[in-house]
Amino acid sequence: MEYDFRAIEKKWHEKWAGQGTYKVVEDSSRPKYYVLNMFPYPSGAGLHVGHPLGYIASDIYARYKRQCGFNVLNPMGYDAYGLPAEQYAIQTGQHPAVTTEKNIARYREQLDKIGFSFDWDREVRTCEPGYYHWTQWAFQKMFGSYYCNKCQCAQPIEKLIQHFEKQGTAGLDVACSEELTFSPAEWNAMDEKRKSDVLMNYRIAYQGETMVNWCAGLGTVLANDEVVEGVSVRGGFPVEQKKMRQWCLRVSAYAQRLLDGLDTIDWSDSIKETQRNWIGRSEGTEMQFKVKDSDIEFTIFTTRADTIFGVTFMVLAPESELVAQLTTAAQKADVDAYVAAVRKRTERERIADRKVTGVFSGSYAINPLTGESIPVWISDYVLAGYGTGAIMAVPAHDSRDYAFAKHFGLEIRPLIEGCDVSEESFDAKEGIMMNSANAELNLNGLTVKESIAATKRYVTEKGIGRVKVNYRLRDAIFSRQRYWGEPFPVYYKNGIPTMLPEECLPLQLPEIKDYKPTESGEPPLGHATEWAFDTKSNKVVSKSLIDNVTVFPLELNTMPGFAGSSAYYLRYMDPKNDNALVSAQADNYWKCVDLYLGGSEHATGHLIYSRFWNKFLKDLGVSVVEEPFAKLINQGMIQGRSNFVYRIKDTNTFVSLGLKNQYDTTPIHVDVNIVSGDVLDVEAFKAWRPEYETAEFILEDGRYICGWAVEKMSKSMFNVVNPDVIIEKYGADTLRMYEMFLGPLEQSKPWDTNGIDGCHRFIRKMWTLFTDRDGSLKISDDAPSKEELKSIHKLIKKVTEDIEAFSFNTSIAAFMICVNELSQLKCNKRQVLTDLVKLIAPFAPFIAEELWEALGNSTTVCDAKWPEFNEDYLKEDSITYSISFNGKTRFTMDFAADASQDEIQAAVLANEKAQSYIDGKPIRKVIVVPRKIVNIVL
């Protein structure tokens, strides 16, 4: 019986499919375990060997858990809506629905070959109406909710309306875009449109006129996490700030819960830290400043209330509404010019060029503690979107204020004893205060910390300020001016956004011919002809029927990519349910994802949105847990290992790596698939590109050696390795083993096909443990020897510990050692080999099934009980200790395994050789390290 992996893998693939081996149903008699991978975007390029890394790791864990008796949910699906899918469609000139379908089929084919234990009956696709029904449903629920700060949860908007009717805004503590004040009478007098606008200020899904990241290159607005350094993450197009009316999600309302939740989940510190940074909680003080010779008051936010006596000017953000109010007639021309100039600058220019700029408004504010008049300036170093868009400037103790003061020649007043502010500001929150006293408040002599507390207390009591917590986290912009996304289930009733009745969901994405985005931001859905809502028949009808009486226009924007990926883990629990996102019964059984695997690049995107979305669903009573992903592992990226050939300049001659320094050469990327062990297949190279057909080579030792470098795996570097090619040559089991063997799961590491032979040899070596050269099974029912039992139980212990710690590379090393030992021992004992098959099953399921069957089992190895470790087999009769003097090993001694430390110590000191080292010198210390070393310190 030769190890014919192609036949074996085909056979088991069919059996698994035929027998529904991986079908999962809720089973209250067994504990559940939910393993999940971040589902892929089905891109046009197909999978490369980097993609399945996380899937393999989670599949190993899922299979292990199943063998340990858990009912394991391990689903897979596709994140099919969104920018990448649409960009690919546009590039290839095909409809996104067509390319998406094609790409999914290709992904599925590739995934299937690797032997995953996915329950494909639970597959979800975000672009299918049966799925996005519930994305739209959740959006409607968010629209119909506001966030109560008192009870820290979402509430139905009807409750808020009742409050307005009875009390207006009095006694309200809710999340909002801006603080409004009105009486019940005023509320009741509002017309429908006005009421709608007011409620938008409170809804969790709301429409707001906000500064957005507008990307003309992609023809859409983007969320903050989709923009890096002023350009779009997708495509790298410039992004500018623009005021637009957009749908937004009030993620900021959940900032504190998102922060607190981090302490309850098992995620890496680095990703928690990233999220904490992104949420950016900052505890400070809001203070009122009166404007001189005016009844205008404005509020600033500061974390350094203690420095109030050092304020020498104020600064407003150019976008602030106060700018118009505070600018004096004399300064108006200058201010207008400045504001216009700032508006012209894109985000990118602001980042690239951080010049100090600003303009005086002409007004003065009154310092509430000193009564001094202080000039109010306008500068773009103050951001409109953070705090109140206005600050008090303390140049002595803030480097930005310092730079501004120096530039415009404003006063710098130090407040901390002994600090030198002649060259730079003293920003540290330490030291003893000075120059900080008025008739009622004396901070002099206090530490900075004490002063902050004292000032907070003072301004609160005096009613000139209050303690305030600010967050950097902004609301998520939820509209995209693109075609390929979930349509909003919204129509416009005379300008008032209105939700479609729930029974009309899902609102299906219409087929249109021209789905390309437009530079002006006009959504492609504007081209749809059947895109109006008839409130009489509750049907989508032609736009030509719009009469704004019973037939109204539908929303033209679509939802962003993260909409569909925010609650998909819930849908896997109950993917075919037409009546609910998930049934209470399924939800109560599976609860949350126990193990979530994916890349760390989603730290500030998907992983925030998903947590937010889940918290909202929890408030609604749909999700049963506060945090959706109990444990998160971020697998590292697989990088490419590129190969180079060296062309001598202006020739078609290529010189081997070792000789290239003798010539003037240009390195050229060469396809890694025609290079083996850094040796170029010269004939394949000639056939690779027409221009190389006549290439000549300068060889060393008769071979052409290529150079190499680790780079991102990408088509343009010709270093993409397709898993299909590896599987064809070595089999899926070898691929799985090798991906895990490459290195620690969470670390980025380069793919190097050269090393794969080691894993393939291991698989074949294991095969020969079971079979004779003539192909017959060579299993014996004799009792195993002591050595054999020791070897396999060492493995059981190591592999069990390593899987629990997700240290798969070291467990594979342990397999290699064990199989080597068993080969040396010529072990053919059923008991030992049965355990070996059970242990290898999660890693190499195909060969495990084949051998499991060969051992005479009729069930699948997936349900084979995980072997139990027995410590007795590892016990040794005697242990060799190294005897050291002053840290240097001198000789060895054997002791019984159960010898006590005292016995060992006494025996060593009585030993003749030891005596010769001691040689009458006093012994300071004897250290007996269990099972290892006896160190005698003289």
Add this chain to the structure above:
RNA sequence: GCUCGAAUGGUGGAAUGGUAGACACGAGGGACUUAAAAUCCCUUGACCUUUACCGGUUGUGCGGGUUCGAGUCCCGCUUCGAGCACCA
């Protein structure tokens, strides 16, 4: 600038404060073979010593410290990676 993480042979990487370099690749040598492939065995951090065996020195980015003993812990750097960044 702030926060977090990393640095070990030619390569990927192992090492609860206890014999650094497991395991694998690559390389070198050998066995089998007409030959090759496949397979198996040996060597493989560097340096020194030796005909050989044996033996020695040194060695985990750099500089200190704690300890009988440090890749591992502490302090101070260097370099690389990641996140945040006029966030008041």
